[in-house]
Amino acid sequence: MTSQSVGASDNIGLLLSLASAQGVAAANAALRPMDLSTRSYTLLELIIRAGGASQRELADTLRLDPSQIVALVDGLEQRGFAQRRPNAADRRQKSVVATNRGRQAYRRARDRVEASLDEVLGELDEAERETLRALLTRIVHPRPATVERVS
Amino acid sequence: MTSQSVGASDNIGLLLSLASAQGVAAANAALRPMDLSTRSYTLLELIIRAGGASQRELADTLRLDPSQIVALVDGLEQRGFAQRRPNAADRRQKSVVATNRGRQAYRRARDRVEASLDEVLGELDEAERETLRALLTRIVHPRPATVERVS
DNA sequence: TATTGTTATACTCTATAACTATA
DNA sequence: TATAGTTATAGAGTATAACAATA
Numbered sequence: 001m002t003s004q005s006v007g008a009s010d011n012i013g014l015l016l017s018l019a020s021a022q023g024v025a026a027a028n029a030a031l032r033p034m035d036l037s038t039r040s041y042t043l044l045e046l047i048i049r050a051g052g053a054s055q056r057e058l059a060d061t062l063r064l065d066p067s068q069i070v071a072l073v074d075g076l077e078q079r080g081f082a083q084r085r086p087n088a089a090d091r092r093q094k095s096v097v098a099t100n101r102g103r104q105a106y107r108r109a110r111d112r113v114e115a116s117l118d119e120v121l122g123e124l125d126e127a128e129r130e131t132l133r134a135l136l137t138r139i140v141h142p143r144p145a146t147v148e149r150v151s
Numbered sequence: 152m153t154s155q156s157v158g159a160s161d162n163i164g165l166l167l168s169l170a171s172a173q174g175v176a177a178a179n180a181a182l183r184p185m186d187l188s189t190r191s192y193t194l195l196e197l198i199i200r201a202g203g204a205s206q207r208e209l210a211d212t213l214r215l216d217p218s219q220i221v222a223l224v225d226g227l228e229q230r231g232f233a234q235r236r237p238n239a240a241d242r243r244q245k246s247v248v249a250t251n252r253g254r255q256a257y258r259r260a261r262d263r264v265e266a267s268l269d270e271v272l273g274e275l276d277e278a279e280r281e282t283l284r285a286l287l288t289r290i291v292h293p294r295p296a297t298v299e300r301v302s
Numbered sequence: 303t304a305t306t307g308t309t310a311t312a313c314t315c316t317a318t319a320a321c322t323a324t325a
Numbered sequence: 326t327a328t329a330g331t332t333a334t335a336g337a338g339t340a341t342a343a344c345a346a347t348a
Contacts, residue, residue, distance in 0.1 A: 006201045006212040012280065013174045013268050014193055015287035018214055020171035021316095022290065023164045037337090042165055050157045056306060061157040063169055065340070070308060092306040092347045117164050123289045129163065132286045136166040138274045139173065172339095188314090207329060216317070221331060243324045243329045305348070315338065325328070 023120050030116035034109050035079060041113060043072050044081060044098060044106050052097040054087070081105055174271050181267035185260050186230060192264060194223050195232060195249060195257050203248040205238070232256055 027038045036044070039062075046061060047053055055073060059066045073096055076082035081102030087093040098106070121129055178189045187195070190213075197212060198204055206224060210217045224247055227233035232253030238244040249257070272280055 006197055006204050006208045010284060011193065011196070012272070012284050012287070013178055013189070013264070014213075015284060015291055016167070016171045016174050017189075018291045019287045020167045021214065023167050027164055038164070038168075039338090042162065045162070046157055053157050054306080057157045062165075063172065066307065067309080067341090068339075090306085090348075094307070113164070120290060121163070123293050124286065128286060131282065133161060133163050133166060135275065135279060135283045135286075136163070136170045139271060140166055140169045142274050190315090205329075210329095217330065218318090218332075219316075241325075241329085245330075303348095306346085308344080308346105310343085311341085313339080313341105315336100317336080318334085319332100321332075322330085323328100324330100325326100 019120075023117060026116040026120050027113050030112040031109055034105060034112070036105070036109055040072055040075055040081075041106070041109055043069075044076060044102055045110075047082060047096050048098045048103055048106055052085075052095045054093045054095060056093070058096065076102065079105075170271075174268065177267040177271050178264050181263040182260055185256060185263070187256070187260055191223055191226055191232075192257075192260055194220075195227060195253055196261075198233060198247050199249045199254055199257055203236075203246045205244045205246060207244070209247065227253065230256075 024038050027041070031037060031041055042062065043058060046058060050057075053061075055066060055069045058064075058073075059069045062069075064072075073082060073084065076096075077084065080099055082096055082098050084094040084096055087095050121132075124132065175189050178192070182188060182192055193213065194209060197209060201208075204212075206217060206220045209215075209224075210220045213220075215223075224233060224235065228235065231250055233247055233249050235245040235247055238246050272283075275283065
């Protein structure tokens with residue numbers, strides 16, 4: 001038995017990136033027949049849940065450069081899944097909203113994505129998944145350290 | 152307060168990919184002055200710990216295509232951090248080993264990487280990090296499901 | 303002056319296929 | 326016939342810089 005002999009190690013950064021790659025690959029495979037990627041699916045999910053969002057908000061949430069949001073929204077718009085609407089309150093902004101067709105596509109896609117994620121997380125029970133979610137949330141969205149101003 | 156209003160959600164796949172991206176970005180920033188990337192650093196770490204490995208073993212461990220290993224090993228070799236040695240037992244294989252200079256570079260790099268990772272995981276105490284490591288290990292390296300053969 | 307969306311560009315990653323030399 | 330390493334190439338993903346319209 002020669003393979004696997006090097007060992008995946010205890011490197012937590014490597015583990016994070018391998019787990020993430022596994023999740024993204026599984027989700028992309030599940031979404032391919034729906035003409036969606038992990039990214040465009042996540043974007044669609046966000047605008048559906050929020051009932052619309054500016055591109056700046058989407059960029060902040062997904063930690064992407066605004067210019068990448070342009071391309072993603074273009075893609076969703078071309079497929080009729082989303083629309084850009086002018087924002088009367090601030091004419092610099094555009095409100096990105098899902099179309100009915102987009103909501104429909106999202107519902108079908110969600111089932112496939114949840115199934116694929118379930119396969120990736122297969123070994124973990126519900127409580128363990130919740131623990132993982134909580135730990136990751138604290139990495140991704142850390143509360144700002146209490147400002148102890150030394151005057 | 153308009154930004155952050157969309158919310159990072161409870162999507163565990165998104166959380167995984169955001170956390171991973173944060174870790175990789177921090178490590179890359181820490182490694183840049185050392186002429187190493189997260190990838191080449193991890194590869195160097197593997198061959199040092201294992202005392203040498205075939206490119207196939209490295210590809211399996213890092214879940215990369217063998218062709219990507221070629222480029223990474225080329226890079227390490229050009230910088231004098233690693234060497235390819237013929238394997239007398241199987242002349243198809245090459246044993247990738249670290250040089251003294253590679254081991255030296257790794258030790259300096261490791262301090263920087265650990266510091267950057269510590270910043271990313273800042274909020275989590277040692278026990279929580281261990282929990283995270285254990286959960287991720289079970290996602291990345293799942294035990295094969297017990298084969299229940301229905302005869 | 304600063305912010306939103308946009309275009310352009312370059313660079314890294316990732317995914318595939320095909321080739322060679324060895325087994 | 327299968328495996329280890331290699332080359333080539335195309336497609337995603339990422340990172341920057343600069344610009345027009347608006348605040």
